[in-house]
Amino acid sequence: MPVRVYERVLHLFEAEGIDTIFGIPDPNFVHLFHLAEERGWNVVAPHHEASAGFMAEAVSRMTGKAAVCVGTLGPGLANLAPAMMCAKVENSPVVFLGGQRARITEQRVRRGRIQFVQQSGLLEPSVKYAASIEYADQTDEIIRQGLRKALTGTPGPVYIEYPAHVIQEELDVPPAAPPGTYRLVGQTAGPDAVARAADAVRAAERPILLVGHGVHTARAAAQVRALAELMACPVVQTSGGTSYIEGLEDRTFPYGFSPSAVEAVVGSDLCLAIGTELGEPVHYGRGRHWAENEANRTWILVEQDPEAIGVNRPVHIPLVGDLRAVVPQLTEALRGTPREPSPELAGWIERDAARLAELAASAPSGLSPVHPARLIVEATRAFPADGIMVRDGGATTIFGWTYSQARPHDVLWNQNFGHLGTGLPYAVGASVAQGRTRPVMLITGDSSFQFHIAELETAARLGLPLVCVVAVDYAWGLEVGVYKRTFGQGSRETGVHWSRETRLDRVAEGFGCHGEYVERDEDIAPAIKRAYASGRPGVVHVAVDPKANSEEMPSYAEFRTWYAEGMQ
Template identity: 75%
Template sequence: MAVKVYERILQLFEAEGINTLFGIPDPNFVHMFHAAEERGWTVVAPHHEENAGFMAEAVSRMTGRPGLAIGTLGPGLANLSGAIMCAKVENSPVIFLGGQRARITEQRVRRGRIQFVSQAPLLAPSVKYSASIEYADQTDEIVRHALRVSQTGTPGPAYIEYPSHVILEELDVPAPLPPDAYRLVNQGASAQSIEKAVELVRKARQPILLVGHAVHTSRAGESVEALAKLMNCPVIQTSGGTSFIRGLEDRTFPYGFSPSAVDAVVKSDLVIAIGTELGEPVHYGRGRHWLDNEANRKWISVELDPTAIGVNRRIDVPLVGDLRAIVPQLVDALKDSPRQPSAELAGWIADDAARIADLAESAPGGTPLHTARFVVEATKAFPEDGIMVRDGGATVIFQWTYSQAKPHDVVWNQNFGHIGTGLPYAVGASVADGRKRPVMLLTSDSSFMFAIAELETAARLDLPLVCVVGVDHQWGLEVGVYKRTFGQGSLETGVHWSKDVRFDKIAEGFGCRGEYVDRAEDLGPAIERAFASGKVTVIHVPIDPKVNSEEMPSYDEFRTWYAEGTQ
């Protein structure tokens, strides 16, 4: 069949189940935007290309498939670069497309070329694969290889460039191949490896599952639930894997922040690590809480990247492949011999429930709101079927400790620590969900202002989104650093701004609803009204600046993540 290159690119992504595109239209690729909409794609134009990249990353997290973002030549790609780096560090398979001038421009020995920079070499260090479609008949191989590489081993981004003289050329090509015809899919572990793992499970007295970020981004919750129930064991969340798997809410404890999690880790004699790199936030699986009983503890690691095995700690049984294939293999092997629960499991569950209830009671009151009370009241009002998006510095640390919700989908930026991702993540997550489930963005003012223009995008798309913004008019974490470094009353340069900013009023200017809430008892009802309204809503909540900068809970635990003492 005869198709234009831009149409063929769309066909190749459709073969992978990808039909959502984020970017700002440009003369180089208006044809692609036009064709995508005609083919029934969801095409979202944000107000900044970096936010297009974050939205695409959120789609990949919510679907288990690569996201897709596009940027115009030069400044568009420069704007995307922050999102590209973020996708690399967050292990997100996002394909970034970039326009470019005709290649003759690059080969001219001239100065003063307009809107031109050699993009591929600049972006290559930040992606797993970087290529340019120099000839029309390279389209299939390059797009397929980008999709292959982005999903092989540790997932990550790829960059594809198309010079303007190529994208409008015509190809005579057959129908696109399905994924399993050109790349490895659903790679399982060998029978011998599964047998060794099952043997360790059957011998273990105190097994635990250590569940990481990839369990949620690969949408593998159902099979992990089945495994946890067969093993009758606790589930320990890494700080990146903070979504709660349906059916396992009560027995899921956050590593390092729950005494039940610490006790289960200390007493464990078998760990099945699923979808985690065993990095700094879990002390590589060998330091801090893991030190006790290390000599008697066995490790099974379910890992897509074979080069990750044994890097941060010794692994007794590596199960290399796609966890969406391997976890069902374990379930099948264990289904006829479920374990009895350990004597401690019921106690751990009761203790953790009591911990959460006590935090709700003990969170201080007052006006402006203590950040702990801000988090308690906001998360108590979180809809049971909602999507939680986190953003910010100090406010996220408070969320780890004080959250009363157990969301099945949490989207936030842990590894890279890129604040300001919350609003575009919320837009992308809701688009991926089909705009059905309620979405709550729980954030702070410093982070919210990074991408505040995307309120218009959310309103334009009529998303079921409520943004709850804790406002202290400062960079909270940095104020705390000034005080610890120079003492109370010292100069705090560059970390404060005008107290006249009102986010509820800004929201109204973007066509959204706005509410101002300064009492704890009013926050829950305001959130309920916001979701009931059906309009994108921003709730401005003043929070105590001293608390937010100086009284972060579990901060000493957080500091232990920085193994080389950078904090």
């Protein structure tokens, strides 16, 4: 039977396993939203299109699939721009659909047109592919090309535009075909390369696994765990790959922040890198901690984009393909010849556990306002075992790298782009992606939290099991620290402070959420537990020491090596 264009769009997305859409429906998309809800989709309308884009990105990260977001023509697409840029830098395959006036509008030689701008040219630099469906019978080819571009090679966002005169036209088309009929799915590496990699692993005395962001966004933790168990080696996390793989928690060490990770890297004679671009936060795999033993180390890189091979450093054995397919290939090649555990592994595990215990013990306590290190310790100790962790903020995230006592299996944060304000939308999107059942904890600073604070209403409307722990110093804490380091103590700090009358717990209550106000560290965990028990999204406003937040950021010197000191 004939179908409308908007119905065909849903069919094409459903063939990819997509069942969630975010956005504020404009007149172009009300029919699509209405039908999506009828078909059982998750249809979420937040309060800002940028939030919608961040929510969609979170769904992509939590499902390993493309995600969909809609923006109304003109101002809605302008609001989506930051989410597009983040998805591009974070390598997230989000399909952004945009409304537009009927195409004849572009050809009018007139001024003063309402809610109109030529959108595609403005957005093209922020996406992998931009297209407009000018005729109804282009729908299949352009939607499929968008999905092909979003999911092939290095993943990323695409933009597809619908002029108003197209979306309700009729099509007479067959049922939507599965993905394997129009794009490469489950690409494997060549058997010769896999055999070489397996031989190199067997020959290595001190191998390491370097695990990045892509392992978790591909939802490939189980496959990587099977490989890690055969290799019996330490797992080194990149700063973007901070989710812990279940069963490997004790031997997973954060690069640069754990002495065990540094020792494992320096002494390694083989590095198998999975799901990472080998970028600045790991010093391109050739500087800093890698330099000392560079001549004796073999590199194996699992990478979907062949153009990425050898860009940041030479790679001895590239395994080009989808890591979800390649990692099982390598596991199978190693089956029957498991390695003995690396000789130092037990000691690294013991020392890393002692490091975390020492950090928990040494974080200043008994202070009011709370020291930000103690906030992280107490909040992460109260983190639910099956929870999703979301991070946001500058100083707050830096304290979190060092002092976190939790080893969550799902962590979301905007690591590559560093865009503040993504935390609350990420938390909403992650919860929607997981069926609104798993507890979510957002740990954020007050500056970041206020970017999209209106999405507390969205969380309340959806009944999400979300607790936001907010470190409140009434300032841009990281920037205050920059002022102090640049101009000295006591200098004027312009544009980085605001009213101490703002009570975020009361703001939360106004949105229908549970609110808690905390000034002492011993009250943090009980407040978090009460928030979860309330049955509503919760906000725990924790007053933190502004001086400590701006001057005592831990591991800051390590953080600066990512982009300073000759690394450019």
